[in-house]
Each structure stands twice: as structure tokens, then as C-alpha cells.
Amino acid sequence: MNSTVSLADKLGRIDDHWSPRIVAQLNDQHVKVVKLLGEFVWHEHADTDELFLVVHGTLHIDLPDERRTLRTGELFVVPRGVRHRPVAEQECQVVLIEAAGTVNTGDRSDSELTNPAEWL
Amino acid sequence: MNSTVSLADKLGRIDDHWSPRIVAQLNDQHVKVVKLLGEFVWHEHADTDELFLVVHGTLHIDLPDERRTLRTGELFVVPRGVRHRPVAEQECQVVLIEAAGTVNTGDRSDSELTNPAEWL
Numbered sequence: 001m002n003s004t005v006s007l008a009d010k011l012g013r014i015d016d017h018w019s020p021r022i023v024a025q026l027n028d029q030h031v032k033v034v035k036l037l038g039e040f041v042w043h044e045h046a047d048t049d050e051l052f053l054v055v056h057g058t059l060h061i062d063l064p065d066e067r068r069t070l071r072t073g074e075l076f077v078v079p080r081g082v083r084h085r086p087v088a089e090q091e092c093q094v095v096l097i098e099a100a101g102t103v104n105t106g107d108r109s110d111s112e113l114t115n116p117a118e119w120l
Numbered sequence: 121m122n123s124t125v126s127l128a129d130k131l132g133r134i135d136d137h138w139s140p141r142i143v144a145q146l147n148d149q150h151v152k153v154v155k156l157l158g159e160f161v162w163h164e165h166a167d168t169d170e171l172f173l174v175v176h177g178t179l180h181i182d183l184p185d186e187r188r189t190l191r192t193g194e195l196f197v198v199p200r201g202v203r204h205r206p207v208a209e210q211e212c213q214v215v216l217i218e219a220a221g222t223v224n225t226g227d228r229s230d231s232e233l234t235n236p237a238e239w240l
Binding site: 006007031068069076078097 | 121122123124125126127128143144145146147148149151168169170171175183186188189190193194195196197198199200202217218219
């Protein structure tokens with residue numbers, strides 16, 4: 001049977017940034033937790049929508065024509081194929097949900113920020 | 121473009137129990153919010169896993185051989201085909217994620233608690 005997952009516990013075990021860890025699977029989607037700080041690379045995911053839920057802090061998501069700003073308890077779904085760039089001026093803690101197998105940098109898998117997600 | 125969703129705002133607009141509202145779609149999954157109080161009906165979903173994330177309060181999920189207790193910030197995925205019964209001794213606020221089109225009472229669609237989910 002699946003584990004009960006404490007988001008705070010999982011996030012407390014992460015001491016780096018931009019490296020999502022898988023904490024649950026729901027149908028063919030992975031639920032991940034990640035700490036973000038600074039500017040990520042502009043990228044897109046051709047084959048999956050990507051949900052961002054902020055559990056602590058403030059996250060900007062730059063989109064082609066606008067910036068969305070998410071605070072604790074707010075979520076936003078970046079549609080597949082839409083270029084975006086997460087930006088965190090201070091460290092923030094985020095839940096990501098996206099198709100299993102998604103690489104964090106999408107079409108920019110040449111980035112030094114590319115990290116395959118592992119289970120935590 | 122999708123809306124930015126505040127969970128607190130959406131939950132603040134709900135004044136009933138056991139009636140999930142859809143607040144976002146991620147690939148073929150619906151993200152819902154719901155307030156729970158009391159004992160739900162035992163049921164199962166043959167075709168979808170179901171994620172419960174407690175955003176406020178305490179939720180018990182009775183399973184065939186055990187009871188899981190989730191507190192604020194904890195999540196659990198009930199696998200498809202597993203009978204379960206949510207129980208909330210006091211009102212709790214929950215995010216549900218499951219396949220689009222899922223009915224809350226699963227195979228017990230004859231229940232008086234059956235509620236088709238609508239967008240909020």
C-alpha cells in the first residue's frame with residue numbers, strides 16, 4: 001500500500017534547488033516536491049501540462065506575455081507547449097504534478113539545471 | 121490561459137460537505153477542493169487512483185485493513201480498486217486529484233452523497 005506523505009517532512013530533507021523529488025504517483029502523473037531559488041531556464045514541455053502549487057514562499061512564473069505570481073496556497077497549471085520560466089527571489093517550496101518521466105528543463109535538456117527526478 | 125487558483129479562496133466559497141468542486145485540470149486529471157465532515161460511504165474507483173491532500177484539519181481514510189490519518193500538509197493516494205471511506209470528526213479541507221469524470225461515490229453512485237463535480 002502507498003505511504004502517507006508529509007510535504008514538510010519531504011521538503012525538510014531537500015537541501016538543494018531546482019531538483020524535484022518524486023513523492024507519489026497518481027495514475028500516470030508524478031507528484032514532486034522541490035525547493036526553488038533564483039531564475040530557472042526558459043523551457044517548455046511538449047507533452048505534459050505542469051501544475052505548480054506553492055506550499056511556502058512566493059513563486060513567479062514568467063510566461064510569453066505575462067508574469068504570474070503565486071503565493072503560499074496558490075496553484076497554476078502551465079499548459080503543455082507553453083514556454084515558461086520559474087523565478088524565486090527568495091527560496092520557495094513547491095509541489096509539482098506532471099506526467100511521469102517529465103524532465104525539469106523540458107526541451108532545454110542541455111541545461112546545467114537538468115535533473116532527472118528520483119523518488120524521495 | 122489558465123487562472124491562478126487560491127485554494128483558500130475556493131474553499132471559502134464552499135458551504136457544504138462531500139461535494140467536490142473542480143478548480144483546475146492537469147492533463148486528464150481534475151484538481152478538486154472539498155470540505156468533509158462526518159463519515160462518507162465505503163466505495164471504490166475502478167479506473168482511477170485518488171489523491172487526498174489535507175490543507176486544513178484531520179482526515180481519516182479507512183481502508184480494508186487499516187486506517188490512515190492525514191493531517192494538514194499530508195497526502196495519500198488511494199489506488200484504483202481499493203475500497204475506502206473518508207471520515208472527518210471535525211470539518212476538514214481537502215484537495216482531491218483524480219481522473220476527470222470521476223464520481224465522488226465511485227461504485228456507490230446510488231448513494232445520497234453522490235455529487236457530480238462542477239467547476240468553481
